[in-house]
Amino acid sequence: MTTRDLKVTLVQADLLWHDAEGNRRKISHLLEPVAGKTDVVVLPEMFTTGFTMAPSKVGEPSDGLTFAWLRETAARLNAAVTGSIVVWDGGRYFNRLIWMQPDGNHYAYDKRHLFRMAREHEHYAAGGRRLVVTFRGWRVSPLVCYDLRFPVWSRNRIGEELGYDLLIYVANWPERRRYAWQTLLQARAIENLSYCIGVNRVGQDGEGIVYTGDSAALDFLGQPMTSIAQEEVVTTVTLNGAALEEFRARFPAYMDADEFEIVGER
Numbered sequence: 001m002t003t004r005d006l007k008v009t010l011v012q013a014d015l016l017w018h019d020a021e022g023n024r025r026k027i028s029h030l031l032e033p034v035a036g037k038t039d040v041v042v043l044p045e046m047f048t049t050g051f052t053m054a055p056s057k058v059g060e061p062s063d064g065l066t067f068a069w070l071r072e073t074a075a076r077l078n079a080a081v082t083g084s085i086v087v088w089d090g091g092r093y094f095n096r097l098i099w100m101q102p103d104g105n106h107y108a109y110d111k112r113h114l115f116r117m118a119r120e121h122e123h124y125a126a127g128g129r130r131l132v133v134t135f136r137g138w139r140v141s142p143l144v145c146y147d148l149r150f151p152v153w154s155r156n157r158i159g160e161e162l163g164y165d166l167l168i169y170v171a172n173w174p175e176r177r178r179y180a181w182q183t184l185l186q187a188r189a190i191e192n193l194s195y196c197i198g199v200n201r202v203g204q205d206g207e208g209i210v211y212t213g214d215s216a217a218l219d220f221l222g223q224p225m226t227s228i229a230q231e232e233v234v235t236t237v238t239l240n241g242a243a244l245e246e247f248r249a250r251f252p253a254y255m256d257a258d259e260f261e262i263v264g265e266r
Contacts, residue, residue: 003242006138006166009038009079012215013047014203014232015172018058020048024069030234035077038236039136043083044170044201045145046095051172051205052086053123055093059086062096062108070100078102080135083170083199084111084144092125097142097170099133107133111144112153120146132164138241139164145171148184148198152262156192158254165244169198172205175212182214190222193248195239202232220247 011030016022031041045051048066049058060066066085074081080101087096095111110127114120130153132141141164147153148169157163167188173181181198189196195218202213217225217237225237248254 003245004137005241006040006136006239007038007236008040008042008166008197008217008239009034009234009236010197010199010215010217010226010228011041011043011083012199012202012213012228012231012233012235013044015044015047015050015201015205017050017206018052018054020058020060020066023048024066028069028073030232031073031077034079034234034236038077038079040140041073041077041079041081042168042170042197042199043081044199045084045172046086047083047170047201048085050201051118051209053119055086055088055123059088059093062087062089067098067100067106070098071104071106074100074102075104082142082168093123094127095120095124095144096127097131097144099131099140099142101135107131109142109144111147113146113150115146130162132162138166138239140166140168142168142170145169145173148181148188151188151191152260154188154192155257156194156254158193158248164192165194165241166239167192167194167196169196171198171200172211173198173200173214175210178212178214182216185216186218186222189218189220193220193244193251193254195219195244196222197237202230220244
C-alpha cells in the first residue's frame with residue numbers, strides 16, 4: 001500500500017422509514033460540507049429505507065434511482081461513497097452494498113450473513129464472495145452489519161488477494177446489543193492489524209427498534225480515533241498509511257496465522 005493518508009467520512013444518520021427519496025435528499029444535505037474534503041464516505045446499512053423485511057415494497061433494480069444518486073454524489077464529492085440498499089436482481093432480493101467511485105467505477109457486495117433473528121434469511125438471498133477494492137492506494141474491504149460477528153469471514157489476508165488496510169462495516173445495529181457492536185469492532189481491528197470503521201444509524205425505525213449509533217473509527221491497535229455522539233452526525237477521520245505500514249513491519253502477527261478454507265465461498 002501507499003504511505004499516503006486517507007480521509008474517511010462517517011455518516012451516522014437518522015433514517016426515514018421506507019422513504020428512499022427522502023433519505024437521498026437528507027444525506028445529500030448532510031454531505032454538502034465535505035465536498036472535495038474527503039476520500040471515502042460511509043453510509044449505514046439500508047440507508048434509503050431502514051432495516052426492512054418488506055423488500056417487495058422498497059426494492060430497486062441494481063441500476064435504479066439510488067445507484068444513479070450514488071454515481072452523481074461520488075462525482076460531486078470527488079470521493080468513493082458506500083452503503084447498502086435493498087436490490088431486486090435476477091428474481092431475488094439482496095441486501096447489497098455498493099461501492100461507487102467518483103469516476104463511475106463501482107463494485108457490489110451482497111451481505112453474506114443474514115440476521116435470522118429478524119428472519120432476514122427468509123426475505124433476502126445471501127452473498128458468497130468478499131469484496132476488496134483498491135482506491136487511492138488503499139485496499140478496502142466493506143462488509144454489512146451481522147457480518148461483524150463472524151471473524152473468519154472478516155479475516156485479513158495481508159499480501160494476498162483478500163488482504164486489506166481498512167475494514168468497513170455498515171450497519172443497523174440496535175441499542176440493546178450496542179456492547180457487542182463496540183467490542184467486536186475493536187476486536188476486528190486488533191486481530192486483523194487494520195483500521196476498522198463501523199457506521200451505524202441512529203433514531204427509531206418503523207418497527208419501533210431504537211438505535212444509538214455508536215459509529216466508530218479504530219486504528220490497528222483497536223484504539224478509538226474519534227468520539228461520536230448518539231445523534232445524527234457527520235465526522236471525518238484521517239487514516240495514517242505510514243503508521244500502519246510501520247506497525248505491521250514491527251509486529252507481523254499475520255505471518256503466524258492458521259491456514260483454512262471457507263466452505264461455500266464462491
